[in-house]
Amino acid sequence: MDPRVSILVISYNTREETLAALRSVQSETRLPHEIIVVDNASTDGSAEAIAEAFPWLRLLAKSHNLGFAAANNVAAHEARGEYLLLLNPDTVTRHNAVDRLVAFADSTPDARIWTGRTTFSDGRLNPGSCFRRMSLWTLACGAIGLNSLFRGSAIFNSEHYGGWKRDSEREIDIAQGSFFLIRREDWEVLGGFDTAFFMYGEETDLCLRARKQLGARPRFTPAAEIVHLGGASEAVRSDKMVRLLKAKQELITRHFPKWQQPIAAVLLRGWPWSRQAGLRIAARLTGRDSLKTKAATWKEIHDRREEWRDGFS
Incomplete structure (x- = not known):
């Protein structure tokens, strides 16, 4: 049976976090799925540990760091699922989150891109799973510092949807690449990520291109929730x-x-x-x-x- 969803994980010197992420996916996902891991030349033994713990998944161990965008393109090329789910290695899947996100996508096909709710390990909201596209207003608020002074303001921190607790379903502009669902067919039409973006910005570029070329209207659901620690692969x-x-x-x-x-x-x-x-x-x-x-x-x-x-x- 072909998988309904191909789960793509990019590993870079996050051995213990990646192993925990993969264990959580394995225990919390009921849909037919496959997992494809690209290891970006980790020096902490990630590839070896993943191969030993999960000999059944597809592991592509690279000799150099391709970057997040290019590595996801490599993984997507190997995928067979109807959907692609980009999942960060510093995440923990909870309460059948993958199944819930795919079910949400099935029920809202016009969105074409979907994401869910993320929290920190202590249960606090991690608001970074989605955000609004930049504008002159959001950049002005950043330059003046209003978005930091008024983080809870929907006006002064509008790029990060200030004041919204991520507790309701809604249309969004950008889904973060840490928990990012898209139909494989749409990914291929768009050509995947633009590899000029080594890390950061690639999901924004893809969402904006999807809106322009495919009429995408990305959506968020609080029903699919994961823990996202954030920044584990780049501490400086x-x-x-x-x-x-x-x-x-x-x-x-x-x-x-x-x-x-x-x-x-x-x-x-x-x-x-x-x-x-x-x-x-x-x-x-x-x-x-x-x-x-x-x-x-x-x-x-x-x-x-x-x-x-x-x-x-």
Whole structure:
């Protein structure tokens, strides 16, 4: 019997997290499924541990790090399922989440892309499973710092759907790649991820292309829930933010109207500057060393702007 869903996991130096993720998928998924793991040249013994613990799954151990986007394309090429589910290695599947997400997709086919609710390990909401596309307004709120000051505001933190507890089904703009369901046929029509995005931004680009080319209207359901720890494969915050800002600038170049692009680029560059300035002031007022450390990190990100300010150009 062909699998209904092919579950794609990209592993990179997350051995214990990946093993836990795979165990949870195995115990919580009832639908006919297959699991395809691409190991991006991990140095922590991930590939060997996965092969020993799960000899039945498809393991593609690479000799170099392909990046998240390209590795998912490799895994998808091997898939046989009706649906593809991209699942991060730092996740734990709960309460038949994969089955529930596929059932949701079956009932809302026009969405074409689907995701569910994510929490941290302590049960707190992890709001990162979905977000709104960038706009001049969201970039302005980031540059001024309003999205940090008013995280719960649907107006000032609209990119992250501030104020919404992820407790209701709704249409969204972007589904994060950590828990991302799409029909394999649609993935192939779109050509999968654009591999120019090594890490970060690839799911935004795909969702925006799917909306334009296929009329996709991605949807979220709280009925499918996983634990997503977040950031296990990239612990250095400055490196992560440089990658993220580089991807955001590329998304501006590709998906913003021409007349908005110069304004958007200026606003994006203001984000790390405003963060370091605000944290420095807060550190002086409170004397807290932790705030000084955070300010120094944002200064480093700002100082490295030549690495990200032009996107992939």
